[in-house]
Amino acid sequence: MFTPLDPLLHSELRLAIMSLLVSVDEADFVYLKEKTAATSGNLSVQIDKLSSAGYISVTKGYEGKRPHTTCRMTQQGRNALMAYVEALKSYLPKQ
Amino acid sequence: MFTPLDPLLHSELRLAIMSLLVSVDEADFVYLKEKTAATSGNLSVQIDKLSSAGYISVTKGYEGKRPHTTCRMTQQGRNALMAYVEALKSYLPKQ
DNA sequence: CAAAACAGTTTATATTATAAACCAATTTAT
DNA sequence: ATAAATTGGTTTATAATATAAACTGTTTTG
Numbered sequence: 506m507f508t509p510l511d512p513l514l515h516s517e518l519r520l521a522i523m524s525l526l527v528s529v530d531e532a533d534f535v536y537l538k539e540k541t542a543a544t545s546g547n548l549s550v551q552i553d554k555l556s557s558a559g560y561i562s563v564t565k566g567y568e569g570k571r572p573h574t575t576c577r578m579t580q581q582g583r584n585a586l587m588a589y590v591e592a593l594k595s596y597l598p599k600q
Numbered sequence: 601m602f603t604p605l606d607p608l609l610h611s612e613l614r615l616a617i618m619s620l621l622v623s624v625d626e627a628d629f630v631y632l633k634e635k636t637a638a639t640s641g642n643l644s645v646q647i648d649k650l651s652s653a654g655y656i657s658v659t660k661g662y663e664g665k666r667p668h669t670t671c672r673m674t675q676q677g678r679n680a681l682m683a684y685v686e687a688l689k690s691y692l693p694k695q
Numbered sequence: 696c697a698a699a700a701c702a703g704t705t706t707a708t709a710t711t712a713t714a715a716a717c718c719a720a721t722t723t724a725t
Numbered sequence: 726a727t728a729a730a731t732t733g734g735t736t737t738a739t740a741a742t743a744t745a746a747a748c749t750g751t752t753t754t755g
Contacts, residue, residue, distance in 0.1 A: 696755100
């Protein structure tokens with residue numbers, strides 16, 4: 506009847522992050538923060554969770570002298586997102 | 601950019617309950633439990649939350665000698681569900 | 696009549712999301 | 726030059742949430 510929803514993706518902020526990453530090659534912390542309007546702390550935590558799950562890959566380094574974190578979606582993340590969207594459909598009113 | 605998701609609806613079980621109720625005039629506790637495969641406790645709690653929010657109306661009584669709980673979606677619930685579905689779209693990959 | 700089943704409710708627990716507090720470096724202002 | 730603010734984050738604390746376990750009262754069934 507209802508397909509279980511991947512709890513990692515069924516989260517407002519993580520879903521927003523994935524939504525941003527799916528259509529872009531890569532995005533940095535500052536960009537994600539701006540687009541999601543999340544606090545740094547929250548964003549940092551959720552990026553870590555997506556990264557630990559293998560849904561995104563994260564590169565931390567320096568841009569000049571400032572720290573710089575870049576995220577990109579992995580193939581696994583892409584698959585998970587597609588599966589999540591499919592699963593969601595089982596909950597949504599048809600048409 | 602992203603429309604906030606009503607936290608009351610952004611919950612697997614509550615969304616399933618709403619999904620069942622939207623297409624049916626009314627549904628009882630046993631039916632919802634069977635269709636959602638939730639535990640009684642969880643279902644009871646989530647029904648209460650939806651009811652407190654005014655998203656569903658709940659009638660508790662007796663069917664013969666057995667307790668019998670019936671739920672139906674309110675107009676407010678219907679509106680909230682539609683708004684939630686619209687909001688969700690801002691997070692989902694287009695097309 | 697004891698045990699299992701029905702239809703739930705209440706309570707406890709474990710997880711989660713989120714923000715607050717913090718850190719290290721760098722600008723900017725005085 | 727140095728104090729204050731800003732940048733780009735991380736860590737930790739707290740509040741909220743979801744969920745299951747335990748319980749209640751009635752009613753069948755063995």
